[in-house]
Amino acid sequence: MAGHTHKEHSGEALIDAARRSLTDAGEQWTGLRESVFQELARHDKPASAYDIADNLGAARGKRVAPNSVYRILDLFVRTNLANRIESANAYLVNTHPGCRHDCIFLICDDCGKATHLDDERVTGALRDAGNAAGFADVRPVVELRGLCTECAA
Template sequence: MATAHKHTHREHEGEALIDAARRSLETQGERWTGMRSEVFEELARHSRPVSAYDIAENLSNRRGSRVAPNSVYRILDIFVRKNLANRIESANAFLVNSHPGCRHDCIFLICDDCGAADHVDDDALTGALREAGQAAGYAEVRPVVELRGLCAACSK
Protein backbone atom coordinates (compact mmCIF):
# COMPACT_ATOMS: atom_id res chain seq x y z
CA MET A 1 0.00 0.00 0.00
CA ALA A 2 1.21 3.50 -0.80
CA THR A 3 2.37 5.71 2.03
CA ALA A 4 0.34 8.85 2.47
CA HIS A 5 2.28 11.97 1.51
CA LYS A 6 1.40 14.75 3.92
CA HIS A 7 1.01 18.30 2.74
CA THR A 8 2.25 21.32 4.60
CA HIS A 9 -0.91 23.35 4.27
CA ARG A 10 -2.44 25.54 6.89
CA GLU A 11 -5.88 24.60 8.17
CA HIS A 12 -8.11 27.64 8.69
CA GLU A 13 -11.25 28.08 10.75
CA GLY A 14 -13.69 30.83 11.66
CA GLU A 15 -13.00 34.30 10.27
CA ALA A 16 -9.52 33.21 9.10
CA LEU A 17 -11.16 30.56 6.90
CA ILE A 18 -13.58 33.07 5.39
CA ASP A 19 -10.74 35.54 4.75
CA ALA A 20 -8.57 32.82 3.16
CA ALA A 21 -11.47 31.74 0.93
CA ARG A 22 -12.20 35.32 -0.15
CA ARG A 23 -8.52 36.00 -0.94
CA SER A 24 -8.20 32.73 -2.84
CA LEU A 25 -11.33 33.37 -4.92
CA GLU A 26 -10.32 36.95 -5.74
CA THR A 27 -6.77 35.88 -6.61
CA GLN A 28 -8.32 33.52 -9.15
CA GLY A 29 -10.21 36.38 -10.80
CA GLU A 30 -13.63 35.81 -9.23
CA ARG A 31 -15.72 38.26 -7.23
CA TRP A 32 -16.59 37.65 -3.56
CA THR A 33 -20.21 38.77 -3.57
CA GLY A 34 -22.59 39.01 -0.64
CA MET A 35 -24.43 35.86 -1.70
CA ARG A 36 -21.18 33.92 -2.19
CA SER A 37 -20.09 35.02 1.26
CA GLU A 38 -23.38 33.85 2.79
CA VAL A 39 -23.19 30.47 1.05
CA PHE A 40 -19.57 29.97 2.11
CA GLU A 41 -20.29 30.95 5.71
CA GLU A 42 -23.25 28.55 5.84
CA LEU A 43 -21.17 25.75 4.34
CA ALA A 44 -18.37 26.44 6.83
CA ARG A 45 -20.81 26.10 9.76
CA HIS A 46 -21.16 22.38 9.02
CA SER A 47 -18.59 19.78 9.99
CA ARG A 48 -20.40 17.13 7.93
CA PRO A 49 -21.25 17.23 4.21
CA VAL A 50 -24.33 19.36 3.54
CA SER A 51 -26.61 19.55 0.51
CA ALA A 52 -27.31 22.65 -1.56
CA TYR A 53 -30.98 22.29 -0.55
CA ASP A 54 -30.08 22.43 3.15
CA ILE A 55 -27.90 25.49 2.58
CA ALA A 56 -30.69 27.20 0.60
CA GLU A 57 -33.23 26.38 3.33
CA ASN A 58 -30.99 27.67 6.12
CA LEU A 59 -30.23 30.88 4.22
CA SER A 60 -33.93 31.35 3.41
CA ASN A 61 -34.82 31.02 7.09
CA ARG A 62 -32.10 33.46 8.13
CA ARG A 63 -32.98 36.03 5.44
CA GLY A 64 -36.73 35.69 5.71
CA SER A 65 -36.97 35.31 1.92
CA ARG A 66 -36.54 32.32 -0.37
CA VAL A 67 -33.08 31.45 -1.65
CA ALA A 68 -33.27 29.19 -4.71
CA PRO A 69 -31.30 25.94 -4.50
CA ASN A 70 -30.23 26.51 -8.15
CA SER A 71 -28.42 29.69 -7.09
CA VAL A 72 -26.70 27.82 -4.28
CA TYR A 73 -25.68 25.00 -6.66
CA ARG A 74 -24.11 27.53 -9.07
CA ILE A 75 -22.10 29.09 -6.26
CA LEU A 76 -21.04 25.70 -4.88
CA ASP A 77 -19.91 24.67 -8.38
CA ILE A 78 -17.67 27.76 -8.46
CA PHE A 79 -16.36 26.93 -4.99
CA VAL A 80 -15.52 23.37 -6.07
CA ARG A 81 -13.80 24.56 -9.28
CA LYS A 82 -11.83 27.16 -7.34
CA ASN A 83 -10.92 24.75 -4.51
CA LEU A 84 -12.93 26.42 -1.73
CA ALA A 85 -15.18 23.39 -1.28
CA ASN A 86 -15.21 19.69 -2.03
CA ARG A 87 -18.10 17.73 -3.42
CA ILE A 88 -18.87 14.40 -1.80
CA GLU A 89 -20.15 12.68 -4.93
CA SER A 90 -21.81 9.68 -3.29
CA ALA A 91 -23.93 11.92 -1.06
CA ASN A 92 -24.49 14.82 -3.51
CA ALA A 93 -23.27 17.04 -0.71
CA PHE A 94 -20.51 19.56 -0.10
CA LEU A 95 -17.82 20.08 2.48
CA VAL A 96 -15.81 23.26 3.04
CA ASN A 97 -12.12 23.10 2.14
CA SER A 98 -10.35 24.26 5.29
CA HIS A 99 -7.19 25.02 3.33
CA PRO A 100 -8.28 27.07 0.29
CA GLY A 101 -5.53 27.69 -2.22
CA CYS A 102 -3.86 24.32 -1.58
CA ARG A 103 -4.38 22.18 -4.69
CA HIS A 104 -4.42 18.43 -4.28
CA ASP A 105 -6.82 15.53 -4.61
CA CYS A 106 -8.39 14.44 -1.35
CA ILE A 107 -9.37 10.92 -0.44
CA PHE A 108 -12.58 11.15 1.57
CA LEU A 109 -13.53 8.77 4.35
CA ILE A 110 -17.29 8.84 4.96
CA CYS A 111 -19.05 7.22 7.90
CA ASP A 112 -22.10 5.18 6.86
CA ASP A 113 -23.62 5.62 10.32
CA CYS A 114 -23.25 9.27 11.40
CA GLY A 115 -22.30 10.85 8.06
CA ALA A 116 -19.00 12.31 9.27
CA ALA A 117 -16.45 12.96 6.54
CA ASP A 118 -12.69 13.20 6.92
CA HIS A 119 -9.99 13.37 4.32
CA VAL A 120 -6.48 12.09 3.86
CA ASP A 121 -3.93 13.22 1.33
CA ASP A 122 -2.02 10.59 -0.63
CA ASP A 123 -0.39 12.13 -3.68
CA ALA A 124 1.12 8.80 -4.74
CA LEU A 125 -2.30 7.14 -4.96
CA THR A 126 -4.21 10.02 -6.54
CA GLY A 127 -1.27 10.72 -8.86
CA ALA A 128 -1.34 7.11 -10.05
CA LEU A 129 -5.08 7.40 -10.72
CA ARG A 130 -4.56 10.64 -12.64
CA GLU A 131 -1.77 9.05 -14.70
CA ALA A 132 -3.95 6.00 -15.47
CA GLY A 133 -6.71 8.27 -16.78
CA GLN A 134 -4.26 10.26 -18.88
CA ALA A 135 -2.71 7.05 -20.24
CA ALA A 136 -6.22 6.04 -21.36
CA GLY A 137 -6.42 9.27 -23.35
CA TYR A 138 -8.38 11.46 -20.94
CA ALA A 139 -7.44 15.09 -20.34
CA GLU A 140 -8.00 17.15 -17.20
CA VAL A 141 -8.38 14.01 -15.09
CA ARG A 142 -9.66 14.68 -11.57
CA PRO A 143 -9.55 11.71 -9.20
CA VAL A 144 -12.62 11.37 -6.98
CA VAL A 145 -11.91 8.86 -4.23
CA GLU A 146 -14.41 8.10 -1.49
CA LEU A 147 -14.10 5.33 1.05
CA ARG A 148 -17.15 4.38 3.08
CA GLY A 149 -17.17 2.63 6.41
CA LEU A 150 -17.60 3.40 10.10
CA CYS A 151 -15.70 6.20 11.84
CA ALA A 152 -13.84 5.46 15.05
CA ALA A 153 -16.71 6.71 17.24
CA CYS A 154 -19.38 4.65 15.44
CA SER A 155 -17.31 1.47 15.28
CA LYS A 156 -17.07 1.28 19.09
Protein backbone atom coordinates in the same frame (compact mmCIF):
# COMPACT_ATOMS: atom_id res chain seq x y z
CA MET B 1 1.17 8.06 4.16
CA ALA B 2 2.48 10.27 1.39
CA GLY B 3 1.17 13.81 1.27
CA HIS B 4 2.09 17.42 1.67
CA THR B 5 1.56 20.11 4.24
CA HIS B 6 -0.85 22.98 3.96
CA LYS B 7 -2.33 25.54 6.31
CA GLU B 8 -5.76 24.64 7.65
CA HIS B 9 -7.96 27.68 8.28
CA SER B 10 -11.00 28.16 10.50
CA GLY B 11 -13.33 30.98 11.52
CA GLU B 12 -12.63 34.41 10.06
CA ALA B 13 -9.24 33.25 8.75
CA LEU B 14 -11.05 30.67 6.60
CA ILE B 15 -13.48 33.31 5.25
CA ASP B 16 -10.55 35.65 4.47
CA ALA B 17 -8.58 32.87 2.74
CA ALA B 18 -11.64 31.92 0.68
CA ARG B 19 -12.28 35.54 -0.32
CA ARG B 20 -8.65 36.00 -1.39
CA SER B 21 -8.61 32.72 -3.30
CA LEU B 22 -11.85 33.51 -5.16
CA THR B 23 -10.85 37.06 -6.09
CA ASP B 24 -7.37 35.85 -7.12
CA ALA B 25 -9.20 33.51 -9.52
CA GLY B 26 -10.88 36.58 -11.09
CA GLU B 27 -14.29 36.02 -9.48
CA GLN B 28 -16.32 38.39 -7.32
CA TRP B 29 -16.91 37.76 -3.61
CA THR B 30 -20.56 38.79 -3.31
CA GLY B 31 -22.75 38.89 -0.24
CA LEU B 32 -24.65 35.76 -1.26
CA ARG B 33 -21.43 33.89 -2.05
CA GLU B 34 -20.06 34.82 1.36
CA SER B 35 -23.29 33.68 3.04
CA VAL B 36 -23.22 30.34 1.19
CA PHE B 37 -19.55 29.83 2.11
CA GLN B 38 -20.17 30.69 5.77
CA GLU B 39 -23.14 28.33 5.91
CA LEU B 40 -21.13 25.53 4.29
CA ALA B 41 -18.20 26.14 6.66
CA ARG B 42 -20.52 25.82 9.66
CA HIS B 43 -21.25 22.17 8.83
CA ASP B 44 -18.95 19.37 9.98
CA LYS B 45 -20.75 16.93 7.66
CA PRO B 46 -21.36 17.28 3.93
CA ALA B 47 -24.30 19.63 3.29
CA SER B 48 -26.66 19.62 0.33
CA ALA B 49 -27.56 22.73 -1.65
CA TYR B 50 -31.11 22.36 -0.31
CA ASP B 51 -29.86 22.31 3.31
CA ILE B 52 -27.84 25.45 2.68
CA ALA B 53 -30.71 27.21 0.85
CA ASP B 54 -33.18 26.33 3.63
CA ASN B 55 -30.84 27.52 6.40
CA LEU B 56 -30.00 30.76 4.58
CA GLY B 57 -33.66 31.38 3.83
CA ALA B 58 -34.58 30.92 7.48
CA ALA B 59 -31.77 33.23 8.61
CA ARG B 60 -32.63 35.90 6.04
CA GLY B 61 -36.39 35.64 6.43
CA LYS B 62 -36.86 35.11 2.70
CA ARG B 63 -36.49 32.16 0.37
CA VAL B 64 -33.08 31.45 -1.18
CA ALA B 65 -33.34 29.50 -4.42
CA PRO B 66 -31.52 26.14 -4.37
CA ASN B 67 -30.51 26.70 -8.02
CA SER B 68 -28.60 29.83 -6.99
CA VAL B 69 -26.88 27.87 -4.22
CA TYR B 70 -26.00 25.08 -6.70
CA ARG B 71 -24.38 27.61 -9.06
CA ILE B 72 -22.35 29.09 -6.22
CA LEU B 73 -21.30 25.66 -4.95
CA ASP B 74 -20.24 24.67 -8.48
CA LEU B 75 -18.12 27.83 -8.60
CA PHE B 76 -16.63 26.97 -5.21
CA VAL B 77 -15.72 23.48 -6.44
CA ARG B 78 -14.13 24.89 -9.64
CA THR B 79 -12.10 27.39 -7.61
CA ASN B 80 -11.14 24.88 -4.89
CA LEU B 81 -13.14 26.46 -2.05
CA ALA B 82 -15.30 23.36 -1.62
CA ASN B 83 -15.33 19.69 -2.49
CA ARG B 84 -18.29 17.76 -3.81
CA ILE B 85 -19.00 14.46 -2.08
CA GLU B 86 -20.39 12.62 -5.08
CA SER B 87 -21.96 9.68 -3.25
CA ALA B 88 -23.96 12.01 -0.99
CA ASN B 89 -24.70 14.75 -3.56
CA ALA B 90 -23.40 17.16 -0.94
CA TYR B 91 -20.54 19.56 -0.35
CA LEU B 92 -17.77 20.02 2.18
CA VAL B 93 -15.80 23.22 2.69
CA ASN B 94 -12.11 23.16 1.77
CA THR B 95 -10.31 24.39 4.90
CA HIS B 96 -7.21 25.23 2.90
CA PRO B 97 -8.36 27.40 -0.04
CA GLY B 98 -5.71 28.05 -2.64
CA CYS B 99 -4.00 24.72 -2.00
CA ARG B 100 -4.91 22.45 -4.90
CA HIS B 101 -4.49 18.75 -4.35
CA ASP B 102 -6.46 15.57 -4.53
CA CYS B 103 -8.26 14.30 -1.44
CA ILE B 104 -9.48 10.92 -0.43
CA PHE B 105 -12.74 11.30 1.48
CA LEU B 106 -13.66 8.92 4.29
CA ILE B 107 -17.43 8.94 4.80
CA CYS B 108 -19.17 7.32 7.76
CA ASP B 109 -22.21 5.28 6.73
CA ASP B 110 -23.76 5.77 10.19
CA CYS B 111 -23.34 9.43 11.22
CA GLY B 112 -22.46 10.95 7.83
CA LYS B 113 -19.23 12.55 9.03
CA ALA B 114 -16.71 13.09 6.24
CA THR B 115 -13.00 13.65 6.67
CA HIS B 116 -10.25 13.73 4.14
CA LEU B 117 -6.79 12.38 3.96
CA ASP B 118 -4.02 13.18 1.55
CA ASP B 119 -2.17 10.32 -0.08
CA GLU B 120 -0.44 11.32 -3.28
CA ARG B 121 0.62 7.71 -3.91
CA VAL B 122 -3.01 6.72 -4.44
CA THR B 123 -4.25 9.82 -6.24
CA GLY B 124 -1.02 10.14 -8.23
CA ALA B 125 -1.41 6.56 -9.51
CA LEU B 126 -5.00 7.34 -10.55
CA ARG B 127 -3.91 10.55 -12.27
CA ASP B 128 -1.12 8.68 -14.10
CA ALA B 129 -3.57 5.97 -15.22
CA GLY B 130 -5.95 8.61 -16.57
CA ASN B 131 -3.15 10.38 -18.39
CA ALA B 132 -1.94 7.07 -19.86
CA ALA B 133 -5.48 6.48 -21.15
CA GLY B 134 -5.33 9.80 -23.00
CA PHE B 135 -7.17 12.03 -20.54
CA ALA B 136 -5.85 15.50 -19.72
CA ASP B 137 -6.31 17.54 -16.55
CA VAL B 138 -7.22 14.41 -14.56
CA ARG B 139 -8.62 15.16 -11.08
CA PRO B 140 -9.18 12.04 -8.99
CA VAL B 141 -12.24 11.95 -6.77
CA VAL B 142 -11.90 9.13 -4.24
CA GLU B 143 -14.50 8.27 -1.62
CA LEU B 144 -14.23 5.47 0.92
CA ARG B 145 -17.30 4.47 2.90
CA GLY B 146 -17.30 2.74 6.27
CA LEU B 147 -17.69 3.54 9.95
CA CYS B 148 -15.81 6.31 11.75
CA THR B 149 -14.02 5.52 14.99
CA GLU B 150 -16.91 6.76 17.16
CA CYS B 151 -19.60 4.79 15.28
CA ALA B 152 -17.49 1.63 15.09
CA ALA B 153 -17.01 1.62 18.88
